[in-house]
Amino acid sequence: MTDLTTVLETSHRLLDGPPTEARLHELIDGVPHVAPEELEPWVSAQLAQARPPVDLAGLGVLTGLIDLTSLAPDDTPERVRDLVARAVRPAGETADAVALPPTAAVCLHADFVAPARQALDAADAPVALAAVAGGFPHGRSPLAAKVAEVRHAIDCGADEIDIVIDRGALVSGRLADVHAWVFDARRLVERGDGSRALLKVILETGELPSYDLMLAGAFLALLGGADFVKTSTGKGRRGATPEAAAVLLQAVAHWEAETGQPRGVKIAGGVRTVDQAAGYVRLARTLLGDDAISPARLRFGASGLLDDVVRRLDPLR
Numbered sequence: 315m316t317d318l319t320t321v322l323e324t325s326h327r328l329l330d331g332p333p334t335e336a337r338l339h340e341l342i343d344g345v346p347h348v349a350p351e352e353l354e355p356w357v358s359a360q361l362a363q364a365r366p367p368v369d370l371a372g373l374g375v376l377t378g379l380i381d382l383t384s385l386a387p388d389d390t391p392e393r394v395r396d397l398v399a400r401a402v403r404p405a406g407e408t409a410d411a412v413a414l415p416p417t418a419a420v421c422l423h424a425d426f427v428a429p430a431r432q433a434l435d436a437a438d439a440p441v442a443l444a445a446v447a448g449g450f451p452h453g454r455s456p457l458a459a460k461v462a463e464v465r466h467a468i469d470c471g472a473d474e475i476d477i478v479i480d481r482g483a484l485v486s487g488r489l490a491d492v493h494a495w496v497f498d499a500r501r502l503v504e505r506g507d508g509s510r511a512l513l514k515v516i517l518e519t520g521e522l523p524s525y526d527l528m529l530a531g532a533f534l535a536l537l538g539g540a541d542f543v544k545t546s547t548g549k550g551r552r553g554a555t556p557e558a559a560a561v562l563l564q565a566v567a568h569w570e571a572e573t574g575q576p577r578g579v580k581i582a583g584g585v586r587t588v589d590q591a592a593g594y595v596r597l598a599r600t601l602l603g604d605d606a607i608s609p610a611r612l613r614f615g616a617s618g619l620l621d622d623v624v625r626r627l628d629p630l631r
């Protein structure tokens with residue numbers, strides 16, 4: 315895991331100084347441009363070669379990449395406990411339960427971290443607790459409120475924090491503001507005992523007008539210390555698309571080439587079927603390599619994907 319000093323040193327090296335507006339613009343201008351006329355046919359060709367998993371092992375790998383999510387306005391502590399039980403034992407209390415591993419994480423609103431922590435600790439299973447925080451889904455709360463929400467989630471025991479970028483700042487070219495909020499959040503996920511939570515940064519790609527802006531936002535998030543860049547909140551007009559995921563994967567590949575630091579991509583919003591997920595896995599494998607097909611590098615933030623995984627167990631029982 316990259317520590318805060320490394321984040322600062324890497325940023326200083328790439329920018330050749332502090333994160334001023336001018337230096338950030340220069341850096342982002344140097345990130346390879348995404349041409350839609352090349353990206354879109356390339357993505358289609360990749361998707362045509364995707365092979366959905368058909369056996370228990372393959373479905374298990376996919377399960378282990380899921381951040382099982384509930385971000386409904388009418389969530390309750392009871393629903394949160396059910397979600398945790400499902401994440402821990404995705405196939406339920408049957409003999410097949412051994413066939414599927416736990417999901418990578420559960421992902422919840424920040425006010426449900428405490429009951430989820432309790433349930434996860436009681437289950438003693440390797441499932442991380444992720445919370446959306448910082449004015450999710452729009453990020454338009456005052457900074458003090460965003461800070462307090464992230465801290466609350468950390469203090470209640472979150473292992474991972476999903477924040478949204480300042481999209482207005484990105485779209486209007488205020489790159490220093492985009493970077494500053496990510497870096498603030500990166501500092502906030504540090505705990506008093508020297509450990510820290512993971513930071514995932516949501517671009518809300520479905521609301522961004524160009525692939526270049528997605529790439530710029532993702533690269534700024536990585537520069538600010540994001541462990542993962544994430545496509546969507548699931549609350550926008552459009553969730554993840556294979557093209558947006560490919561752009562974020564390219565940003566992570568470029569980051570790794572420049573810094574030697576591996577980072578991850580979380581694909582979220584509207585991923586409901588194993589076939590869809592297989593397309594994204596294909597893109598990740600092609601752009602980041604086989605080793606990236608692990609929860610340290612690839613996640614699916616999804617409320618319904620696990621249902622399809624479990625459905626596909628039926629013929630195998």
Ligand SMILES: O=C[C@H](O)COP(=O)(O)O
Binds near residue numbers: 383421553582584585
């Ligand atoms: O971060 C996760 C998303 O909110 C999940 O979206 P979904 O309900 O479309 O799967």
